Structures are given as C-alpha cells and as structure tokens.
Amino acid sequence: MRPLNVLSVASEVFPIIKTGGLADVAGALPSALAEEGVTVVTLMPGYPAVLNALENAETLHQYPAFFGGTARLLSGRAGGLDLFVIDAPHLFERPGSPYLAPNGRDWPDNARRFAALGRAAADIGQGLVPGFIPDIVHAHDWQAALVPVYLSLTGQPRPGTVVTIHNIAFQGIFPADLLFELGLPASIFTVDGVEYYGQIGFLKGGLQLADRITTVSPTYAKEIQTPEGGMALDGLLRARSGIVSGILNGIDDKVWDPATDQHLALTYDRGSLERRAANKRALQDRLGLKPDPDALLFGVVSRLSEQKGLDLVLAGLSRLLSEGAQLALLGAGDRTLEESFQTARVVYPGQVGCVIGYDEKLAHQIQGGSDALLVPSRFEPCGLTQLCAMRYGSIPVVSRVGGLADTIIDANEMAIANGAATGFQFGPVTFGAALDAIDRVKHLWRDKDAWHRLQANGMGADLSWHRPARQYADLYRSLRAV
The missing domain is CATH 3.40.50.2000 (Glycogen Phosphorylase B;)
Structure with missing residues (x-):
C-alpha cells in the first residue's frame, strides 16, 4: 500500500508538554502508526517548553501578520517526534499552562491562540510545506477543531479530515464578535458551520465539517449521541452517526513498563x-x-x-x-x-x-x-x-x-x-x-x-497502541479512498 502522510494537530504532546490524556495519545500514536506505514508529523503551538526542546529547528515559513503579530512555522524534532511548531511569541510565550494563566483562569485570547493552530494546520494541508503534503489532517479536541472549517473555505482540493473528541465537555465556545478576527466569513456563521447558540463553537464547527469523527472508546461514542452525554452536541452527532466511531486508546508500553520503570523502587513483571x-x-x-x-x-x-x-x-x-x-x-x-x-x-x-x-x-x-x-x-x-x-x-x-x-x-x-x-x-x-x-x-x-x-x-492484556493504530490506519485509508 502507498504510504500515508498524516498531519496530527494537538495542543499538547507528551513528553514535551502535558496536562492530561490528550498529550499521551498525541505523543504515543505517531510511532505506533509508523508500523502501519503511516508517516505522522505533529503540529503544535510554540510554548516555551516546546521551543526549548526543539532540535534541529528550521524555519519553513514566515507569517508577517498572524493573529496579532509575526510568526514563524518551524520544523524539528523533540521527544522522539517529528514536529511542526508555530513560533508566535505574542500567542504562546507566556507562563502558566497551555490553557490557563497563573491565576487559574483561561487566557483571554484563547480563541486567537487556537484559531492560529487550526489556521496553520489548514495552510500545511494546502501545501505550505512542499516536502510534506498530508493525505489526512487529524485534529485533536476543540483546540484543533477549526482545521476542517478553514479547509472547507478554500474551495480547493484538500486532505481528508478527522476530528477526535477526547472529552466533549470541553468545546471551545467564544463570542460571535470574534468571527472576523479569527479569519472566518459571515457565511460560516450558520447552524451548518460554527454557529453554536449564538456563539462560535470550535468543536461544534469541526464536528459539523469533518470527514470523519472519532472518540476514544466505543461506549463513549454511543454516550455522546445521547442528551445525557452529548453536552448539547448529541443532535449533531446523531445526524452524523454514520461517520462517528470509537477507537480505544492504548498506553505507551515502553514508558509504562514495570519491568524497566526506573521510577520504581524495584522493577518486576507478571512472573515476579x-x-x-x-x-x-x-x-x-x-x-x-x-x-x-x-x-x-x-x-x-x-x-x-x-x-x-x-x-x-x-x-x-x-x-x-x-x-x-x-x-x-x-x-x-x-x-x-x-x-x-x-x-x-x-x-x-x-x-x-x-x-x-x-x-x-x-x-x-x-x-x-x-x-x-x-x-x-x-x-x-x-x-x-x-x-x-x-x-x-x-x-x-x-x-x-x-x-x-x-x-x-x-x-x-x-x-x-x-x-x-x-x-x-x-x-x-x-x-x-x-x-x-x-x-x-x-x-x-x-x-x-x-x-x-x-x-x-x-x-x-495487550494494552499497547498496536491495535488502535491499525484501526486509525484503516480509517485514514478508507478516507483517502473516498
């Protein structure tokens, strides 16, 4: 089979920066997919920890005006991963977590920060980096969910798009008056686009316009299509149920291995x-x-x-x-x-x-x-x-x-x-x-x-990424065949 190029888009990636399970998934899946003939490059924001870890950094593109300031698209490696990184100091060079200021509240410009992530991903999907033309763009959670939205606006051939819901409780909802600041036309502010009860819904827009929707377990895929579990997106997901699937996460069985774990006082295995x-x-x-x-x-x-x-x-x-x-x-x-x-x-x-x-x-x-x-x-x-x-x-x-x-x-x-x-x-x-x-x-x-x-x-039990990676690879290939 012809190799697949996949652009993974995530706001956090282990071991570079982590606040939760999203980072573990985004960090472990690329190497597992390599065994399935899938080449993955991950796009992430240039937080200070990311830029400090980036090896062999190379500038691929200069943005003279990018959501309020200048920015560069870099390539390099960190944590064993091939990366594209958005170096935009006005958006990402700050203390605190990826999402929260030191006072524990959301950064007030999170809409611009993560719209920038989606915009850069869409640009790469449209051929911004000639050496890497993705067949699929895989967006993780609301922070990356504008990727299918931006790609839908180009009117040009585009890669297939997958949006994965890691937790539907977090949706990225922002005031409608930010529409033009985010580079979105009025035509996309509809029930079939990003409009969400009079506001802009990042995740809602991504789910509306993605080619495939996945979540991280089969049972959760069913739960989010119910009023009790869907967090007001259940109707959309039921309407698109034919493209919704649940693929269980694995764990990195090299990082999580009691036989070799140097964090432990004494290593052991099933037989000891x-x-x-x-x-x-x-x-x-x-x-x-x-x-x-x-x-x-x-x-x-x-x-x-x-x-x-x-x-x-x-x-x-x-x-x-x-x-x-x-x-x-x-x-x-x-x-x-x-x-x-x-x-x-x-x-x-x-x-x-x-x-x-x-x-x-x-x-x-x-x-x-x-x-x-x-x-x-x-x-x-x-x-x-x-x-x-x-x-x-x-x-x-x-x-x-x-x-x-x-x-x-x-x-x-x-x-x-x-x-x-x-x-x-x-x-x-x-x-x-x-x-x-x-x-x-x-x-x-x-x-x-x-x-x-x-x-x-x-x-x-086999808790590795081998089986999930095979399921993702099959999903990507089915999408490319469409």
Missing part, C-alpha cells in the same frame, strides 16, 4: 509479583502512610473534579479506610476537593497520604505500589490510568461508563471462574454503588490467590 511489596513500602514511606504490608492500599491518580467522582471517595472515606485500609492520592483541580483531601490526611494520619499537583514519577510509583486504583468517574471518554493500573498489577475499581466499561472486565463470580476478570466495575455512579464496590474489593483482597489471578490477567 512478589517484588511489588518493595514498591508498596516505598510508596507508604513517600506519603507518610503506616508501613503495613497487609494494609489494602488504594491509589488515585486523577484530576480532582466532579467528573472524576472523587467526591464519592471523600464521602465514603471512613468505609474505605475501615479494616486498616489506606489511600494514596495524587491530583489537582477543584480547590474544595484539594483542601478536603489535605484535611483527610490530618484526620486519618498514617492512612491517607496525598500530594496536590502533578508528579510524573509519583504517578508511576502509585501504579507500582498501590493494590487497587480508584477511577469512579461520572463520565470517562476512555481513561488511561486504569490501563496503566492493569499493566502494573494494581486492580482497577471503575465506574461502568465510557472507556472504563470497555476496558475492565468485572470480577463477578463467572468472570473469576473463567479467568477473565481484570478489575471491578460499579454502576450507577452513586455513593451506594461505590461503597458496594469497595466492599467487594475488600472481600477479594482476603483471597490472595484470586487477587493474584486478577493481577496476572491485567498484566497479560
């Missing part, structure tokens, strides 16, 4: 699970927990938000910690939840340990040292922490939604008997159902042989 005990002790020491090898240690690695269901953990904390159980938490987000977990650490000394913020090393240590990992999300497009937990022998305890439902096989009696179970599911996402799941976990914890079988089942 007894070595996990050293990691449990190291995690207990790190977080000030009682050094008890027999305590059931629950882990959490999560954004702290209502979506993630961490309020359920707080509400059921006394039941969770009964019988000497422990909790190790890493996360940041909602200020009230942050303060509540910090208070819990004081109220339950030696049983609750928490670090507010993000620490990649500690994330690996929680996966390698916890006995079970809690993911009680109210909705979850795919989820990566439960996949990492399986890989590391930490038993996932998840709500039955989205990708959590698709990736974890519940430890019911039949699944345990058949040797298929990999974790615990509960539903609906309520306080009572969550507590029932905790009781089931504690019951199985007493049966060490059954517990070890669950660990071995999870660690033996």
Whole structure:
C-alpha cells in the first residue's frame, strides 16, 4: 500500500508538554502508526517548553501578520517526534499552562491562540510545506477543531479530515464578535458551520465539517449521541452517526513498563509479583502512610473534579479506610476537593497520604505500589490510568461508563471462574454503588490467590497502541479512498 502522510494537530504532546490524556495519545500514536506505514508529523503551538526542546529547528515559513503579530512555522524534532511548531511569541510565550494563566483562569485570547493552530494546520494541508503534503489532517479536541472549517473555505482540493473528541465537555465556545478576527466569513456563521447558540463553537464547527469523527472508546461514542452525554452536541452527532466511531486508546508500553520503570523502587513483571511489596513500602514511606504490608492500599491518580467522582471517595472515606485500609492520592483541580483531601490526611494520619499537583514519577510509583486504583468517574471518554493500573498489577475499581466499561472486565463470580476478570466495575455512579464496590474489593483482597489471578490477567492484556493504530490506519485509508 502507498504510504500515508498524516498531519496530527494537538495542543499538547507528551513528553514535551502535558496536562492530561490528550498529550499521551498525541505523543504515543505517531510511532505506533509508523508500523502501519503511516508517516505522522505533529503540529503544535510554540510554548516555551516546546521551543526549548526543539532540535534541529528550521524555519519553513514566515507569517508577517498572524493573529496579532509575526510568526514563524518551524520544523524539528523533540521527544522522539517529528514536529511542526508555530513560533508566535505574542500567542504562546507566556507562563502558566497551555490553557490557563497563573491565576487559574483561561487566557483571554484563547480563541486567537487556537484559531492560529487550526489556521496553520489548514495552510500545511494546502501545501505550505512542499516536502510534506498530508493525505489526512487529524485534529485533536476543540483546540484543533477549526482545521476542517478553514479547509472547507478554500474551495480547493484538500486532505481528508478527522476530528477526535477526547472529552466533549470541553468545546471551545467564544463570542460571535470574534468571527472576523479569527479569519472566518459571515457565511460560516450558520447552524451548518460554527454557529453554536449564538456563539462560535470550535468543536461544534469541526464536528459539523469533518470527514470523519472519532472518540476514544466505543461506549463513549454511543454516550455522546445521547442528551445525557452529548453536552448539547448529541443532535449533531446523531445526524452524523454514520461517520462517528470509537477507537480505544492504548498506553505507551515502553514508558509504562514495570519491568524497566526506573521510577520504581524495584522493577518486576507478571512472573515476579512478589517484588511489588518493595514498591508498596516505598510508596507508604513517600506519603507518610503506616508501613503495613497487609494494609489494602488504594491509589488515585486523577484530576480532582466532579467528573472524576472523587467526591464519592471523600464521602465514603471512613468505609474505605475501615479494616486498616489506606489511600494514596495524587491530583489537582477543584480547590474544595484539594483542601478536603489535605484535611483527610490530618484526620486519618498514617492512612491517607496525598500530594496536590502533578508528579510524573509519583504517578508511576502509585501504579507500582498501590493494590487497587480508584477511577469512579461520572463520565470517562476512555481513561488511561486504569490501563496503566492493569499493566502494573494494581486492580482497577471503575465506574461502568465510557472507556472504563470497555476496558475492565468485572470480577463477578463467572468472570473469576473463567479467568477473565481484570478489575471491578460499579454502576450507577452513586455513593451506594461505590461503597458496594469497595466492599467487594475488600472481600477479594482476603483471597490472595484470586487477587493474584486478577493481577496476572491485567498484566497479560495487550494494552499497547498496536491495535488502535491499525484501526486509525484503516480509517485514514478508507478516507483517502473516498
């Protein structure tokens, strides 16, 4: 088959810059696609961290006027990836996260910043870089979703377009009076374009005009076509259901490998699970927990938000910690939840340990040292922490939604008997159902042989990007054939 050129467009890419799972996907998928005969170059904004990491930078194009200032399109490599980078200091040279100012609020010019990302991607799609003409432009989330919009306005032959929804709750909605500032004509401000309840909808416009729409699990693809899960875009998605599909994420099995992970106190594999005990002790020491090898240690690695269901953990904390159980938490987000977990650490000394913020090393240590990992999300497009937990022998305890439902096989009696179970599911996402799941976990914890079988089942699963990459490659090729 003729090789495919794909331009991937993402606002964050691991290991260069990361705030969530989007970065993991954008960082891991290109190398997996290479094995499928797909060449990927990733376009991303020139944040300071990106420009500092960029190797062999070369200027490909100069923009004398680009959304409020001069800009350059650069090429180079960073983090093992081939990149195009938008060097636009007036848009991206600033402190804070990619999306938020140091005060925790959205940058007020996010519309211009990410319209610039879409505009540059469309230019590359139209041949701006002669040495790389993409067959497909793959836009990730609302920050890149204007790509199909800009390409639709050219009136010229264009590459195929794919928009992937990583979380439909984040849509990029901005005032209508920015239309012309973003280089969009009045003709596109319609229900069939970017108009969204009188405002400009970046994601809405992308979903309306993309050739294909994907999301990150089959169950989430169904959920977002319902009023309960579609965040007011369900009607559009139902109308375009013929081009909507769900492709499960994988994890980078080189980064997430307990046999080689240098973040751990002691490496191990499926055949040496007894070595996990050293990691449990190291995690207990790190977080000030009682050094008890027999305590059931629950882990959490999560954004702290209502979506993630961490309020359920707080509400059921006394039941969770009964019988000497422990909790190790890493996360940041909602200020009230942050303060509540910090208070819990004081109220339950030696049983609750928490670090507010993000620490990649500690994330690996929680996966390698916890006995079970809690993911009680109210909705979850795919989820990566439960996949990492399986890989590391930490038993996932998840709500039955989205990708959590698709990736974890519940430890019911039949699944345990058949040797298929990999974790615990509960539903609906309520306080009572969550507590029932905790009781089931504690019951199985007493049966060490059954517990070890669950660990071995999870660690033996193929959680890599190989199968998802093949599905994306097939999708790209079907689109090129249209």
